[in-house]
Amino acid sequence: MTSHRIGILGTGLIGNFYAQTLRRGRSRDEVAVVYSRTAERAREFAERFQIATWTTDLEEATSHPAIDTVVVALPNDLHLPAVKLAATAGKAVLVTKPLARTATEAREILRIVEEAGIFAGYLEDLCYTPKTLRALEYVEQGTLGDVLWVRSRETHPGPHSAWFWDPRRAGAGAIVDLGCHCIEIIRSFVGKHVRPIEALCWADTLVHPIDAEDNAVGLIRFENGALGQFEVSWTFRGGMDLRDEVAGTEGTIWLNHFLRTGFEMFTSEANSSYVAEKAEVERGWLFPVGDEIGELGYVDMFDDMFAALDAGRQPRETVYDGYIVNAIIDACLASARNHRWETINLEWRGGQSHRIERRHQNVGDLILVKQERLPDGRQKLILKDPRTGDFLDRIV
């Protein structure tokens, strides 16, 4: 196992989460350089995390000889220029989510890293939460049968930095900020080999004095018949609501990542300490998480990234995945604008997938639709006559 020396670009909330993750535990990796646009923030960050070098020069940061890997934790409009510089310097590059503001930009990032031949990863932490990883194992081994429907929901009262609210910098509003997570979670459960075909999205600006959408619901139709559904909001009250639901032909999974994880606390004291990301209150019933960094997936994400880099394999979340997410977001934004289903335009590298198959079982000439046990122990069959289309009950 190789050790890595990392440069972090950006000192906002996400940069902090990344630095905390990379520094913790018994890790052999180390953050060696940090970049921020302002010297004060760069210096303060370097001190907090004991980072040897800080700079306000992006090119210096990306090409610094002390590092082999660049972590891009910048606002969305700066991902493309940062990746360009890192690729030029031949560094491995890990980019925060969303990959870019648009599919076009994302495609360009994909082209750059592929042409440069550098290792690249997509830092989609919520696809790496311990619960998600475990749930995906179950799904992959067939515990749920065929996945039919996935709901992914991320809502909170709104982001914490100015640039998120400016669609020129962020690309759009809650759909880009939160939908990027939901879409990749949906893809992970449906199966990344299944092509997303079209999207329908409702979006509105209901509460905040902004132009970008603060609420949206999207539907994504996949080639095999499965449906993905995301709900995002910057106006949710009560903290950060992170839930996923998966329905399959043989089973169901419900994940709650944040507000109901088996940690419940009541306090009458104004709570001087940090409760959790986007927590709204400091008294009454609170729902902290045990280990925020761990439960949000940051630990497993970086473990996978560096293990992949060492092994010369692709990480679980690739820059190509990030590009697909941006393509779906673009279709959602177009759908919200045009008020209709929109085809998802993308360069698809996966193959084709078959339609989820309906089940058939015959009872004589009739089709068995459903079978259930009655309270008295007998079986009730619901049968369909394929010639007439009539349905009948039969107790056996």
Place this chain on the structure above:
Amino acid sequence: MTSHRIGILGTGLIGNFYAQTLRRGRSRDEVAVVYSRTAERAREFAERFQIATWTTDLEEATSHPAIDTVVVALPNDLHLPAVKLAATAGKAVLVTKPLARTATEAREILRIVEEAGIFAGYLEDLCYTPKTLRALEYVEQGTLGDVLWVRSRETHPGPHSAWFWDPRRAGAGAIVDLGCHCIEIIRSFVGKHVRPIEALCWADTLVHPIDAEDNAVGLIRFENGALGQFEVSWTFRGGMDLRDEVAGTEGTIWLNHFLRTGFEMFTSEANSSYVAEKAEVERGWLFPVGDEIGELGYVDMFDDMFAALDAGRQPRETVYDGYIVNAIIDACLASARNHRWETINLEWRGGQSHRIERRHQNVGDLILVKQERLPDGRQKLILKDPRTGDFLDRIV
């Protein structure tokens, strides 16, 4: 308080729930007549619930002198003829959900009861669950601020009688069977005075060997900007999932009516007894409800119906409400067919409602977008410059 004598039409699952409800507790009302198409079922039902008269003649049942109220618990295609007979006989009439197969049929039922001048009610039990009634009180007194979004979900492994599966008799599949509940729950939380404008629906037949949809997701846009969202399925695994979520500008409500209500049981024994409606398993972890009749709203529903009848007022759920639900369902079915948003066509009796208002607060020349307390106790403001559209952070 007057006592009532009731005739029940239909002896299926819902007829059983109604009879259990009307007979229980210290009620002063009584079921005096029951009708079924088959003599055996009518007789057996009459014995089970100690009902004096049973018949297989619908006209006899609806006009029987021993009763003042007719409860229609028949398959959807028989609601209209049954209401006609009851209206002719001048009886009060209570119709199970959905009111009819189509908005046209529902409108005809509405016309009949209004022209006959009889008392009529819409037996939408899930709008009467104790949790829903309590939650609606909170919403009505402003605890949640303006309601922005409502999710209502009803899914289970599929209905228990043959006629549900036949769209010629039922009207459609899961959208009619389960969506009727969800839509009226959504209307109740958004406010019944708010006009539903258009609907978008995805529907598919993914699992069962039938023509009707077994899965659907619908979006309903309301005049004031609120969004309703329903999810229905006949392929859900794990029991009957009945959940509602309401998001408002000042608060959130989450209701779970069935699978997680504070009653958790594990058993290694094959459980010979009834667990709950649509429960799928008899061993392992089970989630019964304490009082199914009560928690599903049947008790409060009939209390309201007879109290309204006695008081000469409208019940909470009227036949007009049932008609609105059918109109929304029709738009959803058209949307699923036509793959686009569809206008909801209806004769609207409510007035107009205003758009939910966005919030404004100024800090000097700037618009305050968000305010949050930092861990160190200082306030962080996110501000928008209305001239440039730029956003900025300010720590105060």
Place this chain on the structure above:
Amino acid sequence: MTSHRIGILGTGLIGNFYAQTLRRGRSRDEVAVVYSRTAERAREFAERFQIATWTTDLEEATSHPAIDTVVVALPNDLHLPAVKLAATAGKAVLVTKPLARTATEAREILRIVEEAGIFAGYLEDLCYTPKTLRALEYVEQGTLGDVLWVRSRETHPGPHSAWFWDPRRAGAGAIVDLGCHCIEIIRSFVGKHVRPIEALCWADTLVHPIDAEDNAVGLIRFENGALGQFEVSWTFRGGMDLRDEVAGTEGTIWLNHFLRTGFEMFTSEANSSYVAEKAEVERGWLFPVGDEIGELGYVDMFDDMFAALDAGRQPRETVYDGYIVNAIIDACLASARNHRWETINLEWRGGQSHRIERRHQNVGDLILVKQERLPDGRQKLILKDPRTGDFLDRIV
């Protein structure tokens, strides 16, 4: 079914709950008389619940010709005198919990009602919650096998009326106020035919400036080997915590009656309305119950009482049960005082019960202790050699 005319003695919280229950729904029963020590409260109560007669004369109230049933909702020290008067007047009498301050007093109440030959019931609402009734059905039909252990917990921040805090009037503190519920819940799950043998109790006054205990934990040993465990507190923060847990040889039941029942609400608004009994906060995350009267068991309790009265049978909760509870409380109080296990002294009317039987299965000459499936599908047996006392693992 007969109608009943009821006199309520007492206008405190519990009197209000009773009157609300007796008045609601389509009930054929009616509250005709109310008694309070102060005219103002009596009059106000009578107006609120539209009761024809109010009085401050206890004898007048208990013997009033307009009533056939007396409901005792008075402080604990007044139960005995009130029952005496009701018995003299020949009325049916229903007494709130606890039955009395001591087993001696309770035994006297039992004697009075038995000698008078009147119908008498013990108003232990928490043994009638819909969840408890349903859970008891499961237990009675063997879903849990033999019941080994029951935990019943009731804690809140302290009672709402002065007399509760005065041990001269109440009998003791939290043990009497809350423990009476827990003990009877425990008896219901263990089986009322199983004799309670001895009790151990820790009690302390940790927070409030009072003499009575504000915290206690008790253990009750039953003849068959089962253990009951109660936890009561007047210092709990977060609302009213009402939970029961039952462990059997074949299963487990967990009931949550109040704070987590599938109703979750967040509000940023100061909530002007009543949330729930003993709720502590009005903002943030709140956990109302849908129908407090129903979920706390009041409805099913009075239904059973009057049905029993009509049928000439004993109700589920009898005055004898109330006496047993007081006997157990007395042993707990002695145990807390004497710092040791105390025998429960009582006149036991049930029979004897056998010790819960241990399970045996032999594998050759060895005793099978446990069997579990390994991840690779093989079975692992843990075996005991009865001659040597040695244990060994065997994979089969």
Place this chain on the structure above:
Amino acid sequence: MTSHRIGILGTGLIGNFYAQTLRRGRSRDEVAVVYSRTAERAREFAERFQIATWTTDLEEATSHPAIDTVVVALPNDLHLPAVKLAATAGKAVLVTKPLARTATEAREILRIVEEAGIFAGYLEDLCYTPKTLRALEYVEQGTLGDVLWVRSRETHPGPHSAWFWDPRRAGAGAIVDLGCHCIEIIRSFVGKHVRPIEALCWADTLVHPIDAEDNAVGLIRFENGALGQFEVSWTFRGGMDLRDEVAGTEGTIWLNHFLRTGFEMFTSEANSSYVAEKAEVERGWLFPVGDEIGELGYVDMFDDMFAALDAGRQPRETVYDGYIVNAIIDACLASARNHRWETINLEWRGGQSHRIERRHQNVGDLILVKQERLPDGRQKLILKDPRTGDFLDRIV
């Protein structure tokens, strides 16, 4: 940060958990030696975890030059001899829980490591779960006020290896196996500086054909008035139940570590894969944990151990803590045998702690007992007259 080379003694379930933990992530530490009594198990374990050296010679394992740290994951009766060898070899030594079979043995282990001057840690993983660590931070900063009561519960259907069932090797039954966790969790929340004074324990063998207790409930009184309560069982049905509850003067914490952590799954398929430790079923509703190793505290535990070793400080869980736990267990076993409260005999190194203080506030000459807001907005005071002992209500 130094890297460590570790020898693991023992290849059972706990040895596996330890090896998985030490190998995972980006850790700089490495397992270099493994010992088992049988060559087959040692070899198989070494292969599974890619460990260079395996041996069946305990002395070779503890003194191997390739390692600096010995991890004792052996049955309870082998802890003392293993520690002796490791101390002689001058290795750092980390001992699994419980520290020993008795307080005498534990005291001897403490003496040995202290005299040898080696670094030693107590591998009490459940005091290191992310939830526990976070909860302890809240408690330490006063979020709950004074801690009054702690409940810790660990129950499952019984252990997986023969030696656990043999009290000669294990020390006792469920009290030693599971109670050791609960007791140290209780100490952590009450405060390790608070002396445990006496213990009361009920224990019985209700189900299994063994001599050791399979069910027990214990109470621990602390010097400051706080009460600890543990519940352990080898007969619980439904999986592994790991819950803690903490009640303080200002707040409440409820932790659920295993069966309800926001991961809920239903499957109709027999599930071929591992669900979770002690899971009992493979179909129906299952409750996996996301990351078992992480959520059970193994990761944070070893991080702390090696960080402490590097820093020359004591770890959070010391061998002295393990000794205190054994002393409390001994008192519990004596209490169960002698059927009375037993003093906890120990060499106490902490100081004295003050009694939790009761709260006082006066209103004129009266003592304020409780204050609550009435539905109409007025305040209700419950007051005590210190001269007469009378209590009165006052509305203000």
